[in-house]
Amino acid sequence: xxxxxxxxxxxxxxxxxxxxxxxxxxxxxxxxxxxxxxxxxxxxxxxxxxxxxxxxxxxxxxxxxxxxxxxxxxxxxxxxx
Numbered sequence: 001x002x003x004x005x006x007x008x009x010x011x012x013x014x015x016x017x018x019x020x021x022x023x024x025x026x027x028x029x030x031x032x033x034x035x036x037x038x039x040x041x042x043x044x045x046x047x048x049x050x051x052x053x054x055x056x057x058x059x060x061x062x063x064x065x066x067x068x069x070x071x072x073x074x075x076x077x078x079x080x081x
Contacts, residue, residue: 006048
């Protein structure tokens with residue numbers, strides 16, 4: 001049974017597309033590979049994104065777009081919070 005509070009990677013992409021038109025599934029996966037996101041996984045390996053994950057991704061994308069911060073700086077800031 002699907003968790004009504006979680007979104008798949010595709011659903012999350014659709015949610016963010018208007019605010020961040022350049023975001024792609026590949027970018028989300030890349031941010032995860034860099035340790036910036038850590039979504040829960042289903043038994044079959046699908047990512048499950050919860051509201052806190054979505055807000056974290058929004059924050060990361062805003063830092064890149066508005067402050068031109070490199071991922072290392074963003075990661076350091078996330079780790080100190």
